[in-house]
Structure formats: structure tokens, C-alpha cells
Amino acid sequence: MFDLSLVIDPVYIATIIIFIIGLQRMSHPLTARSGIVWAGAAMLIATLVTFLTPALSNFALIALGIVIGGGFGYFAAKRVAMTDMPQMVAIYNGMGGGAAAGVAAVHLLGPTHFATASLAVVGGLIGAVSFSGSIIAFLKLQGWIRPRPITFPGQQIVNMAVLALAVISGILVLFQPSWSPLTYTASLWLFFLLSLAFGILMALPIGGADMPVVISLFNALTGLAVGLDGFSFATPNYAMVIAGIIVGAAGSLLTVMMARAMNRSVRNILFGAFGASEETGVEIQGSMKAIEADDVAVMLAYAEKVIIVPGYGMAVAQAQQKVKELMDQLESKGVLVKFGIHPVAGRMPGHMNVLLAEAGIPYDHLFDRDEINPEFQGTDVVLVIGANDVVNPAAHRQGSPLYGMPILDVEQAKNVIVLKRGQGKGFAGIENDLFYRDNTRMLYGDAKETLGTVVQAVKKL
């Protein structure tokens, strides 16, 4: 009879090709949607043919695992709100990392060669770090633990020591020297425990605003772990190797690009504990001046040009739809409305564009930082909705923790209106002197309710 397992490798190769085409399509806005559908179909077929692997047993357990994990992943991802997308990416990435660590562990618990075992040790270390680190990232973004950097004296020394111990225990696993006090299994468990501990320690000092970069880094790490795990089979699974390494490389590049959009280096993000230190000695002149919704409506309706700068606060308040209504009202009165989108507005690059697109605001209204910055000078009113750090002029002042981050220069507009829940600081925890400028007015309240009032007031004019 025809040996069905012969179809596995050709299918895996086809899967890889479709993955690459899918990623390629995801890199262009017009074809992006079809890209994931292609990749999804390839993944489904690859999963099905894997059941044909020779000598495979435990079929019921495999199927049960897929149903439990797949069901959970599916329903959780369907139900989550768009605003919570970053932490969902983090948690699914962590699960991939955990699976990679698990595959490495299963391999190391069986008979091994030195070469495959050493790759499994490296893959296991990286996968475990990505697993526990991503969980911390999830908890921080979800607000279940303090999102601000968690630091303690000697932190970096402790972190490095834990990593070093993890590496040493990994070496014990590989060489099993006679002087080692630990049995093989004991050193294996110790190795994974230390790796998981390092992942937690690595993510703790990172502030919420830097989380997207870190999620991207963990994403790249999981890819690398998956790629290395591909070698831990009797014959290398090149589908895993290639897909994993592609994600590792692409993810690393994405991480660097994100960090660059914030004018930070990856190194600085990982070891800087950003936002933990407070700038001292800078006195802010002036006071915050409040304004009422009706007055805002008048200012907006009789302006020639309005630029709206949305931030994460808008997303949290679910005010996108109200923003869209305001845009429609103003446009019907002949006001030119544009949106200025900072690359890291929201919680991930491009997150804000997605949220605005979801509300039905057309792309040609959205402008990125470099396009919109020269325009602020001739603008009558800038409406800042729930954004803070990305419009903080402190970024232009040497010595500020934000110094050097490219911002939206909204303070150059004739009038700036800031919609804000209260008088608190932004994610970076830095005082924003934009709020104290003479041409700035503060409109306090929940963004969704306040915008609703403004929209009604504009309608009546």
C-alpha cells in the first residue's frame, strides 16, 4: 500500500512557501487580509498531515489537547476587545514559548545525541524565558500587576546571576559531569525553573509604555526557540526550523524598528527601567485652565482646520465612534479635519490606525508624525484625546527622561484642547507642561461622554 507518511515532507515544504507568501501579503495594506487566510489554511493542512507521522501514538491525547487549547485560544481571541489586543498577542506568544520549552523538555527526557540535546537546551531556555516573560507582560498590560517598572537594588546583578545559573545548569544537563551533585532529571528541572525565573525577572523592570517592544522581542525569541526545537527529532523538522527562524529574524527586525520609532534602543528599553526615575529641578510655569464642552464645540465648528490627536485614553474610553461622529459633524460644516497619529500611539505601533479604521474613519484622514508635524503651525484647533506622552514637549528638553523621543508638536497650533479623565500623568509618569501652556485648555471627563456632549453642541450650532 502507498505509504501515506510520504506526503508529510512535501506538505511541510508547501506550508513554508505559503507562510512566506502570507507574510509577504501581510506586508501590504491591500493584500494583508488574504495573507493570514493563506497562512491559516497552510497551518491547518500541516497539522492534519502530522497525524500521519510514522509510529505516532497517543492520538486521543493529541486530539484532546488540540481541542482544549484550540478552543480556549479561539474563544478568548474572539471575545477580547480590540483595545486589549496587545496583551492577547503577548499571552499567545507566551503559550508558543511554553510549548517550545515543553517540546525541548520531552526531547531531553528521552534518549538524545549531544548535538540535538544542546540545541534543545538552548531552545528550551529561550522558550521558557519567552513563556514566563510574556505572562508578566500580559499581567502588566491587563493591569493585574503594577504596570510601572518594578525595581530593586542590585536588580541587574541578580538577573545576570540567575541567567548564569540557568546556563550552568544547562551545561550540567548536557555533560552530566561526575562532580555534579545533581542527578540528570534534577538538573533538568533546575534548568527550566531558573530559565522561567529569568523570564520573570527580565520583564519586571520594564514599564508599560515599552511593553510593545518587549512583546515583539519575546515574539522573536519564541520563533527562535521553535526553530531550534525543529532539530530535536530523529530527522529535523524543517517546517519548524524555517518557520521559526523566519519569525525570529522578522521579529528581531520588527523589535528594532519599533524601538527606533520611540527613539530608544532595545538595550536601553531592557535595562533602562524607563520611567522609574523622576526628573527633578524643573518647575513648570503657569496653571491648567479648564474649558466647558459647549465652548469647545464653538471653537471647533468655527475653525478652518482641526487636527485630532488620539491616544490610548481614547481607546480605553471606547470613544472612537464619537470621534467619528464629531468628524462627520465638523466636515458637514466645512471644517477640514485631519488625524495626527504618533507611531506608538495606543499600545502598539499601528494600534491606533486599527482602532480608528474599526470606527470607520477613512485612511486618507490619518497622517503619521512626519507628515502632520509641519501642519500644526497653521492649525486653528488641535484636539488631543487621551494622549499624553506623545505630545509632551519635555521630549525637546535635555535631561528629561523623554528627551529625544520624537513627538507631535501640537503646542505650535493656535489652540490646543486636551481631553483628559483627570489631572494624572501619562504612562511614562512624567509631568506634561503642554497642559500648562497659555494656548492650552483642559476638558475633563470621560472621553466618550464628553465627546458626546461636544457632538450634540456642534449639531445645534
Added chain:
Amino acid sequence: MSDISMFWTAVCIVVLAAFTGYVVISRVPVILHTPLMSGSNFIHGIILIGAMVALGLATTLEQQVIGFIAVVLGAANVTGGYVITERILQMFDPGRKRPGKEA
């Protein structure tokens, strides 16, 4: 194949795959960073097939337990990664009806 030629084949594949990943991502507009991160998150869900084989060939109870956990995690990575990416990219679909357009 000898071990040494297997080794160089593996190195070759890894280098080419890394290069491919680099080329596919470079010069991507910022607005697609999030969907691409989510999409590549889905793609490393291929760990599921590794977990399936690991569990399928597991002999000891220890291996079975860890392999089972790996399958659960890997499957969640696949379906969750897919749904999230699909939901994000839906917003980019040019044929999509825009809610409130006529308002």
C-alpha cells in the same frame, strides 16, 4: 548523509530562512507593525506540530504530561494567533463596509 554534511545543510537552511524573514519585513509601513507582529506570532504556532510529534512518540508518563501541556499551549497559540490577526486585518479589508459612513 554524513553528520558533517547534515550540519552544513542545517546551517544553510537557517541562514536562508533568517534572510527571508529579514527581507519580508523590511520596508513595512508602521501601520502594519501590529498585524505583522500578530501574524508572525501565529506562524510560530507551527510549534504545535512539534508538540504533536513529541506527545505522539512519548513513552514515559513524564513525557506524556509535558507533551500534552505543549500540545494545549501550541494549539492555543495557533487559534488565538490566527483569530487576533484576522480581526486586526479585517479593518484593512478594502471591501469592508464602513459603519456609520452615511451618517
